[in-house]
Amino acid sequence: MQIAPFGVELWLNEFEDSARLNLAETSISALSLREFFELTGLGDSALDELLDARLSYGAIPGSERIRTAISGLYENVTPDLVTLAHGTIGANHLAHLVLTDAGDHVISFSPSYDQHAAIAESIGAEVTVLPLLPENGYLPNLQELREAVRPSTKLICLTSPNNPTGTLMDAAMMAEVVGIARSVDAYILCDEVYRGVEAPGVEPVPSVADLYEKGIATSGLSKAFSLPGLRVGWAVIPKNLKAQFADQRDYSIISVGVLDDLLGALAIEHHEVLLERSRSILNRNRAVVEQWLENEPRASWVKPDAGSAALLKIEAPVDDRTFAIGLLEQTGVLLTPGSAFGVPEHYRLGYTCSEETLREGLAEISGYLDQLG
Structure with missing residues (x-):
């Protein structure tokens, strides 16, 4: 059975591990096992269940x-x-x-x-x-x-x-x-x-x-x-x-x-406490992206309704894959080029990281656009 290459997974497999500022990730700030237990209030009884399994x-x-x-x-x-x-x-x-x-x-x-x-x-x-x-x-x-x-x-x-x-x-x-x-x-x-x-x-x-x-x-x-x-x-x-x-x-x-x-x-x-944490992270970060877009005329989006991803349209003098590779090599910022989804000249942004990482990453995108002229 022949199957088409999985564009987005090929991209992430090749480049994700080398990113300094990962704005391609769409899993919402993955929890450690310790954080999971603390957030949910699970105590020794749950740990005992795991140890006895x-x-x-x-x-x-x-x-x-x-x-x-x-x-x-x-x-x-x-x-x-x-x-x-x-x-x-x-x-x-x-x-x-x-x-x-x-x-x-x-x-x-x-x-x-x-x-x-x-x-x-x-x-x-x-x-x-x-x-x-x-x-x-x-x-x-x-x-x-x-x-x-x-x-x-x-x-x-x-x-x-x-x-x-x-x-x-x-x-x-x-x-x-x-x-x-x-x-x-x-x-x-x-x-x-x-x-x-x-x-x-x-x-x-x-x-x-x-x-x-x-x-x-x-x-x-x-x-x-x-x-x-x-x-x-x-x-x-x-x-x-x-x-x-x-x-x-x-x-x-x-x-x-x-x-x-x-x-x-x-x-x-x-699930309620886990989803509330995720909504809090996304609501905060969505506002950060909106603030950046207000001051970055070369980028735009259709504001997302839900989830942790959005498509950015970025006006750049090179194609989206060339831009994304150059951005990663020059700044350490990872986006997913839209061509991986059949949408060239766009980029999937995952706004799931820390606020500090997101703000730095967006600033680096603007700086790289300035560099390209």
Whole structure:
């Protein structure tokens, strides 16, 4: 099976370790285990649980404890409809393997996370990629979506909040998308890993798993929960797909492991304090970026609604990859070039770091633009 190179991951794998000021990272200021225990108020009893955990495979589909905790993040989800995976990326992969066959029609959007077109294409599906444009706030054009669906459409793929733009479809738009999918009996796969960290004044949107009988919601602990080192992701699935997800999981994952399962359960049981910390970091840093943009006429954005990423448009005399490499080499600042997402002359900014790092990094971008002339 041939698959397209994963542009954003190739970029990060090559350059992330050499960054002095990482403004490409979208996991929100990852917690140490000590910080996690202190923030959640977990005491010796939780530590004893970890020390006493026997390092077996554990429950293959995930422990009842963690699946119960995950189901509590939704309105109408029971634990038996939750299947665990290695991160949201693993949950997305499982979903594509279950839902997509050669010859199926799949609809995705761009810019978005590369998985949602590349895996379907590698399987042999016909993939229609619809553009998300800045003049539409990087939101889907519903008329284009209506015209794109057909009787053979098997799957519509979304990321909401979007990666890399940070835009969020509101409840009314999500209801429209559900109606379009239902009109051709298509599934919706919605990557919701950035859900729960909306900007002030932005109304949270129900999960697709609560809105649509053929909705599959994927998420995990790597972004909003600030725990990317725990490779815990999940898919919330319709009941009729349980056996198929289990079959694919058995071939590719088996289990997430006892320690990740236990720490993941503890995190989700304390999700409110973890998400509040993340929102506080993002709200502070979003204001820092806005302040910088007010004084930097060569840069602009569509203000993100949620999540931890945004697309910056930067007016530079070189292409985005050349600019990003030069910026890194000259200043140590890492951005992700938009061409990795199919959006040249833009840059994904992750505003998840310390305020000091963000302010210094943005100042270095301005200085490098001055240097380029």
